[in-house]
Every structure is written in C-alpha cells, then in structure tokens.
Amino acid sequence: MAITTVKSAYFSGVAAGAPFILVIIPFASLFGLLATEAGLSVVQTLSFSVVVIAGAAQFTALQLMVEDAPTLVVLASALAVNLRMAMYSASLTPYIGSAPLWQRACAAYLTVDQSYVVAVAKYERSPDMTLPERMGYFFGAVTPIVPLWYMFTLVGALLGAQVPDSWALDFAIPITFLAMIAPMFRTLAHVVAALVAVVVSLLCAGVPYSLGLIIAGVAGMMAGAQVELWTARRAAEDSV
Amino acid sequence: MIDPVTLWTVIIGLGLGSFFLRFVFTGLVGNRAMPDWLLRHLRYTAVAILPALVAPQVLWPAATGGETDPARLAAAVAALTVGLLTKNVIAAMLSGGFTLYGLLYLLG
Numbered sequence: 001m002a003i004t005t006v007k008s009a010y011f012s013g014v015a016a017g018a019p020f021i022l023v024i025i026p027f028a029s030l031f032g033l034l035a036t037e038a039g040l041s042v043v044q045t046l047s048f049s050v051v052v053i054a055g056a057a058q059f060t061a062l063q064l065m066v067e068d069a070p071t072l073v074v075l076a077s078a079l080a081v082n083l084r085m086a087m088y089s090a091s092l093t094p095y096i097g098s099a100p101l102w103q104r105a106c107a108a109y110l111t112v113d114q115s116y117v118v119a120v121a122k123y124e125r126s127p128d129m130t131l132p133e134r135m136g137y138f139f140g141a142v143t144p145i146v147p148l149w150y151m152f153t154l155v156g157a158l159l160g161a162q163v164p165d166s167w168a169l170d171f172a173i174p175i176t177f178l179a180m181i182a183p184m185f186r187t188l189a190h191v192v193a194a195l196v197a198v199v200v201s202l203l204c205a206g207v208p209y210s211l212g213l214i215i216a217g218v219a220g221m222m223a224g225a226q227v228e229l230w231t232a233r234r235a236a237e238d239s240v
Numbered sequence: 241m242i243d244p245v246t247l248w249t250v251i252i253g254l255g256l257g258s259f260f261l262r263f264v265f266t267g268l269v270g271n272r273a274m275p276d277w278l279l280r281h282l283r284y285t286a287v288a289i290l291p292a293l294v295a296p297q298v299l300w301p302a303a304t305g306g307e308t309d310p311a312r313l314a315a316a317v318a319a320l321t322v323g324l325l326t327k328n329v330i331a332a333m334l335s336g337g338f339t340l341y342g343l344l345y346l347l348g
Contacts, residue, residue, distance in 0.1 A: 081289050087282050182332055184287050194288060217289040221281045
C-alpha cells in the first residue's frame with residue numbers, strides 16, 4: 001500500500017511540474033545558444049548545465065566571463081545569485097530533513113526554483129503527507145524539468161554557431177532577468193532592495209573586478225531587510 | 241574567447257558551491273533554526289543581485305560600445321512593465337523580445 005501512495009505522490013508531482021516545460025525549453029536553449037556564442041564548445045556548454053543546473057547563475061557567470069572578470073568575482077557573483085538556494089534548502093528542511101542522507105543529497109542537487117516552489121506549496125497544503133510521499137512528490141516535480149534543461153541546452157548549443165549578430169542576442173539575458181525579477185516584487189521591501197541595488201550598481205560601474213555587483217547586491221539586501229523591519233514595526237504600532 | 245582553465249574552474253567551482261548552498265540546511269543544519277537577521281537579508285538576495293547585474297547592461301550595452309540604445313532601453317522597460325503587471329515570466333520575455341526586434345527594425 002505504501003508503494004502505491006508513493007507512486008501516486010510521484011505522479012502528482014510530475015503533473016505539478018509539467019507546466020514549467022514551457023519556461024525551461026526556451027531558457028535552456030537560450031543558455032546553450034549564448035554559451036556557444038561566447039566561445040564554449042558543445043561539451044563545455046552541456047557540462048555547465050549538468051554540473052550547475054541553475055539558469056540565472058549560469059547566465060551571470062557566462063556574462064562576467066565574457067567581460068573578462070577575474071575568476072573569483074565570477075564565482076562570487078554567480079553564487080550570490082544562487083544564495084536563494086540556501087533559503088530554499090532552509091525552508092525545505094522541516095519537511096524533508098529526516099529523509100535518508102542520499103535522498104537529501106539527490107534532492108539538493110535537484111533543487112531549482114520550480115521544484116522548490118511546487119514542492120513547498122504542496123507540503124503546506126497537505127500536512128499529512130508521509131516522508132516517502134514528500135520525497136516522491138519532489139522527485140516527480142523535477143522529472144519533467146531537469147532532463148529538458150540538459151536536452152535543450154544541447155539543442156541550443158548545436159544551433160548556436162549559426163545565429164548571426166544582427167539577432168541582438170546580447171540582450172536576451174537582461175530581458176530574461178527582468179522578466180524573472182518582476183513577479184518577485186511582492187512587498188515594498190522587495191522594491192526598495194531592487195532600487196537601491198540598481199542605483200548602487202550604476203554608481204559603482206567603475207569599480208574594478210566587477211566588485212560593484214557584490215557591493216550593490218549587499219546594499220540592496222541591507223535596504224530590503226531594513227524596510228522589512230520598519231514596515232513590521234509600523235504595522236505593530238498601528239495595531240496597538 | 242574564454243580560457244579553458246578559467247571556464248572549467250568556474251563550472252566545477254560553481255557546481256560545488258551551488259550544491260553546498262542547496263544542501264547546507266537540509267543536509268547539515270537539520271532542524272535547528274537560523275538567526276532572523278540572516279534570513280531577513282537572504283530574502284532579498286535575488287531581487288537585489290539580478291537588477292544590479294542588469295542595470296549597467298540596460299543603460300550602457302556592450303554591443304553598442306557602451307552607448308545608450310533606445311531599442312534596448314525600451315525592451316527592458318517593456319519586459320519589466322509587463323512582468324510587473326501580469327506576473328507572467330513568458331509574457332514579459334516575449335514583450336521585451338518583440339519591443340527589441342520591432343524597434344531595431346524600425347530604427348534600423
């Protein structure tokens with residue numbers, strides 16, 4: 001009986017992850033395309049997607065390498081973009097923290113924006129799920145996503161060499177990032193964090209080694225955290 | 241051209257680092273709570289880092305030698321506006337793309 005419920009949890013995970021196929025295919029192809037544009041071989045491009053599986057961080061690293069930023073700055077900036085994965089890991093811990101280590105390690109490798117969002121929403125809705133059901137659901141949610149991420153990176157890489165400059169693909173990354181950021185502006189604190197980060201990054205454009213990005217990111221995070229504190233305090237005062 | 245040693249260093253370093261970030265709490269911290277101030281800052285990483293990365297490229301694109309380009313600027317505004325209004329990532333990407341190509345074609 002346990003096996004059937006795990007199986008059905010797996011398949012409802014697959015169904016929940018399926019709509020993201022629409023995002024993953026263009027995003028992965030774009031990475032493959034831009035990476036080969038930047039001079040990476042097909043093998044290097046595919047390895048990048050398999051080893052890292054994190055779109056935004058991969059685009060960031062690629063952009064900075066094209067700009068000849070020092071390796072340490074490339075790594076620090078791309079990992080800063082991926083810091084949200086630590087947030088995801090923290091918020092998954094109460095739900096799957098007692099799973100066997102190898103399962104947690106597999107889940108960690110497969111933690112991407114989509115699998116995290118789908119899984120946590122389900123865990124919150126269905127507090128009665130058993131641990132094996134939760135793991136089944138999680139692995140179900142990534143099944144339609146991660147293999148396509150690899151496959152379409154490869155497709156993009158194979159097509160890449162034939163794309164002319166007049167397609168202005170240099171601007172695909174900024175547009176993709178802006179499109180990804182917009183739905184994240186849920187509170188005033190998010191908006192302030194972004195505005196402060198933008199202003200500081202423009203002011204710091206001349207700072208060497210692309211360190212302006214790190215300075216701007218930290219400034220934005222501090223601004224967001226402060227506004228959050230301030231908003232919470234105001235709400236507390238108003239309710240008294 | 242990106243030097244292969246740099247490239248593989250970045251791929252492997254970023255892979256290990258990303259795995260560590262994804263594993264740090266589920267794998268290592270377990271069920272212990274994290275300090276509030278840290279969580280409060282971590283909540284704003286994505287909304288701070290991504291706009292900071294994009295802003296200089298929007299105003300001073302490398303493809304035009306750093307000169308502000310009306311087509312690219314308008315495309316950025318379109319993607320952001322549609323994203324804010326619809327909360328739909330694909331709609332936002334498409335609006336940015338259409339604006340960019342439309343204006344590049346018109347301003348030729």
